[in-house]
Amino acid sequence: MSRRVPQEQYEKTFSYKFRQWMDGTKDPFLDTVEMKSQEAFQEDGQAAEQRARDRKRIAERAYDLEKNAELRIFRRIYNVLAVLFCVLLVVMLLAAVSWLPAVGEADRPVNNEVSARYIENGLQETGAVNIVTGMILDYRAFDTLGESHVLFIATCTVLILLRLDRKEDQEKFEANDRLHEPKNDIILQTVAKILVPPIFIFGIYVILAGHLGPGGGFSGGAVIGAGLILYLNAFGFAKTEKFFTARTYRRMSFCALACYSLAKSYSFYTGANHIESIIPLGTPGAILSSGLILLLNICVGVVVSGTMYTFYVMFRKGGY
Amino acid sequence: MDFVQNFPFLSIILSLFSGPLSSVLSGRWAKRVNTAVIVVIGCMSAATLGYVMNTGEAYVYTMGHFPAPWGNEIRVGVLEAAMALFFCVIMFLSMLGGIREREEEIEEGKQNLYYVMVNLLLCSLLALIYTNDLFTAYVFVEINTISACGLIMIRQNGRTIEAATRYMIMSLLGSGLLLLGICFLYDLTGHLLMSNIKEQVGILAATGSYHIPLVVSLGLMSVGLAIKSALYPFHAWLPDAYGYSTLSSAAILSSLVSKGYIFLLIKIFYRVIGFEIVGESKVIHVLFVFGIIGMIMGSLNAIKEDNIRRMIAFSSVAQIGYIYMGFGLGTAEGVIASIYHMVSHSATKSLLFVAASGLTDASGKSPRYRDLTGAAYRNRLAGVAFTVGSLSMVGMPVFSGFISKLLFAQAAIGHRFKMLPTLIALAISVVLNAIYFMKTVIRIYTPVPAGMEISEGRTVPAREQPAKALALICFIVLNLILGLSSEPVIDLIQNGLKMFG
Numbered sequence A: 001m002s003r004r005v006p007q008e009q010y011e012k013t014f015s016y017k018f019r020q021w022m023d024g025t026k027d028p029f030l031d032t033v034e035m036k037s038q039e040a041f042q043e044d045g046q047a048a049e050q051r052a053r054d055r056k057r058i059a060e061r062a063y064d065l066e067k068n069a070e071l072r073i074f075r076r077i078y079n080v081l082a083v084l085f086c087v088l089l090v091v092m093l094l095a096a097v098s099w100l101p102a103v104g105e106a107d108r109p110v111n112n113e114v115s116a117r118y119i120e121n122g123l124q125e126t127g128a129v130n131i132v133t134g135m136i137l138d139y140r141a142f143d144t145l146g147e148s149h150v151l152f153i154a155t156c157t158v159l160i161l162l163r164l165d166r167k168e169d170q171e172k173f174e175a176n177d178r179l180h181e182p183k184n185d186i187i188l189q190t191v192a193k194i195l196v197p198p199i200f201i202f203g204i205y206v207i208l209a210g211h212l213g214p215g216g217g218f219s220g221g222a223v224i225g226a227g228l229i230l231y232l233n234a235f236g237f238a239k240t241e242k243f244f245t246a247r248t249y250r251r252m253s254f255c256a257l258a259c260y261s262l263a264k265s266y267s268f269y270t271g272a273n274h275i276e277s278i279i280p281l282g283t284p285g286a287i288l289s290s291g292l293i294l295l296l297n298i299c300v301g302v303v304v305s306g307t308m309y310t311f312y313v314m315f316r317k318g319g320y
Numbered sequence B: 001m002d003f004v005q006n007f008p009f010l011s012i013i014l015s016l017f018s019g020p021l022s023s024v025l026s027g028r029w030a031k032r033v034n035t036a037v038i039v040v041i042g043c044m045s046a047a048t049l050g051y052v053m054n055t056g057e058a059y060v061y062t063m064g065h066f067p068a069p070w071g072n073e074i075r076v077g078v079l080e081a082a083m084a085l086f087f088c089v090i091m092f093l094s095m096l097g098g099i100r101e102r103e104e105e106i107e108e109g110k111q112n113l114y115y116v117m118v119n120l121l122l123c124s125l126l127a128l129i130y131t132n133d134l135f136t137a138y139v140f141v142e143i144n145t146i147s148a149c150g151l152i153m154i155r156q157n158g159r160t161i162e163a164a165t166r167y168m169i170m171s172l173l174g175s176g177l178l179l180l181g182i183c184f185l186y187d188l189t190g191h192l193l194m195s196n197i198k199e200q201v202g203i204l205a206a207t208g209s210y211h212i213p214l215v216v217s218l219g220l221m222s223v224g225l226a227i228k229s230a231l232y233p234f235h236a237w238l239p240d241a242y243g244y245s246t247l248s249s250a251a252i253l254s255s256l257v258s259k260g261y262i263f264l265l266i267k268i269f270y271r272v273i274g275f276e277i278v279g280e281s282k283v284i285h286v287l288f289v290f291g292i293i294g295m296i297m298g299s300l301n302a303i304k305e306d307n308i309r310r311m312i313a314f315s316s317v318a319q320i321g322y323i324y325m326g327f328g329l330g331t332a333e334g335v336i337a338s339i340y341h342m343v344s345h346s347a348t349k350s351l352l353f354v355a356a357s358g359l360t361d362a363s364g365k366s367p368r369y370r371d372l373t374g375a376a377y378r379n380r381l382a383g384v385a386f387t388v389g390s391l392s393m394v395g396m397p398v399f400s401g402f403i404s405k406l407l408f409a410q411a412a413i414g415h416r417f418k419m420l421p422t423l424i425a426l427a428i429s430v431v432l433n434a435i436y437f438m439k440t441v442i443r444i445y446t447p448v449p450a451g452m453e454i455s456e457g458r459t460v461p462a463r464e465q466p467a468k469a470l471a472l473i474c475f476i477v478l479n480l481i482l483g484l485s486s487e488p489v490i491d492l493i494q495n496g497l498k499m500f501g
Helices: A007-012 A014-023 A045-063 A069-099 A113-126 A131-139 A141-162 A167-177 A186-208 A217-240 A246-272 A293-316 B003-024 B027-055 B078-097 B099-105 B108-130 B134-153 B158-189 B194-207 B211-228 B238-244 B247-273 B275-280 B283-304 B308-328 B332-361 B380-394 B400-412 B419-444 B466-484 B486-500
Strands: B059-063 B072-076
Touching: A007 A014, A069 B211, A113 A131, A131 A141, A131 A293, A141 A246, A141 A293, A141 B003, A141 B072, A141 B108, A141 B134, A186 A217, A186 A293, A217 A293, A246 A293, A246 B003, A246 B059, B003 B027, B003 B059, B003 B072, B003 B078, B003 B108, B027 B078, B027 B108, B027 B486, B072 B078, B072 B108, B078 B099, B078 B108, B078 B247, B078 B332, B078 B466, B078 B486, B099 B108, B099 B247, B099 B466, B108 B134, B108 B247, B134 B158, B134 B247, B158 B194, B158 B211, B158 B238, B194 B211, B194 B247, B194 B275, B211 B247, B211 B283, B238 B247, B238 B308, B247 B275, B247 B308, B247 B332, B247 B486, B275 B283, B283 B308, B283 B419, B308 B332, B308 B400, B308 B419, B332 B380, B332 B400, B332 B466, B332 B486, B380 B400, B380 B419, B380 B466, B400 B419, B400 B466, B400 B486, B466 B486
Parallel strands: none
Antiparallel strands: B059 B072
């Protein structure tokens, strides 16, 4: 109802729709969004019976708990001993910790020449303003090289366990995938549209600025991975598979890890053979500085984001 | 600096690089890359071994532009190079022996992932052998654990998934304890580099300060690595993991993965803490006792087993017991005997696994004793190889197992308290070994009695599986070499151990 404009024109305005929505006379999302209320999980009666039967059979045949008094006593003793053992271990470790050098004392053994050099010369020697990044990607780069391969091999193991290679399995899971979730949820899609670009940009910033401030490949990669997962949830596999499939992931992680290995091999080789490295350190604080650290951060970021996304996809559908 | 000195670093990087490379290749190409990598690394390790034996001293290789303790470094001596070479040989033969099983038991699309696991496992073993930094060792222990899980469960049936779960839980517990131990040690010494820790620990031991946390840290690291290498009470993950995984995995797991952890433990004893300080602590008595219990209980469990592969797996528990008993003696001779036993057990155990698979091939894939009757007549080479492995395990002269038992006995003689228990345990264990291994040998050489029929039993000539036959022959030769000319091997271990500390 409006006094200034005719009724027909008024019905088209935003405030009319808003008022309708407030009154509850019309739901704008009705019929446009596929809404699916979650159903309570109800077990198939047959399966439940089967499980009860199996459990009874195991108890009777394998353990025979009713007649086997020994086993009953053993189980009780085992439970008691397990708790006692854990308590004992906790007490012992706490006692041992109390014997360690006190936290915060100046003459602790850890305050030695090792950490002194990291703090005093870290900036000059690695060119990284962030000492932690300088430590993990330059001083102790071999450890981090191993660590990034830990992520890679963890993904491979998850692929072995969860990837479905047979066509019929894939189709079954494809059908199951959207069973409990609404498709094309406008709210989620709108929020994702607004959030995903800043998340990606922030992730890229965290990776690129790893040598300048808090951040680095691991944290930035995790941020980008989270953005990818949000995007996937909002728009479904049809959209994400346009740019990110299993093959993309494999090639991406191979390129990143190969790049990392080659770059570090060069610096290990020159370092051990006392050859001058040709990689300039640059001005500390500039984006293109600190030698290889920027490149390594990008590599680690690529591996970590791919790993996060692949884990999610594997647990959800078993392939992509 | 000579170019040869780069080889240990190059072999680590090469195997590390070949892991991601295999993930983008097809299964067939990944296999070729894997074979090439193992052969190249084997050659490089041999060259390194020759180099360090020539110069007669260990050298340190800086990983990067910063000298340790600020950067990472690896340290190469005779023992390290020899171990790397030996591990490459065993891995090559194990992979060779299990080619056909891998093709049958692993899904087509996951073949290349298997080689990713194997390459990174090799890399982690090499890094564990060469590293001179405790934290680097921990990072590569992680890779080792995860890739071993992958190797177990890639043959997907219920048993392997269950075995991998068990392995993962036990192994992560072990990793956690190891990490705790390293943290304690870092807090006490302020270093992660092994040589520097030893220096600081020496000062601590001389002044007597922080005695309790030092012992706790040593205990945590020993127990952690003992869990990971399946010392007796922590062996629950082992029989299924070795018994049901695909053949190459079982051979690699039993002969390499557990040995890598034991090698790290030797390193911790010699290079991180110092063997005198370890010898004075009570930790080695605990290892000694559990080693002896393991020697006997492992064999008793093996006698009860009806499945030939699980029997061989339980025999591993007993053999790991031997190795820890050698450490427990607390003398250099004991450690030398343990290292020799490590080598001999690796060579023999992988031989037994490959031979057992040859026997089950001839008996309709059934690992049960009844079906193995007369299997040695159906697959002659596998029968001979299994007999060789069994005799070596029991400790017959000519084979490698005899030398290691002799070394254990020699090391024990003259020890004040531990001589008698060691000798008695050795005697009992040899008899028990003989019971279950000779039982199997007699069974496979018993002709099938009239009226009994082996379902799907068929004759398998060596020509049918040339790769497996070649692997078996090489294993037998390796065993005979270790048994007949043990003197140079023992000398090498002795020299290596002197350079090691």
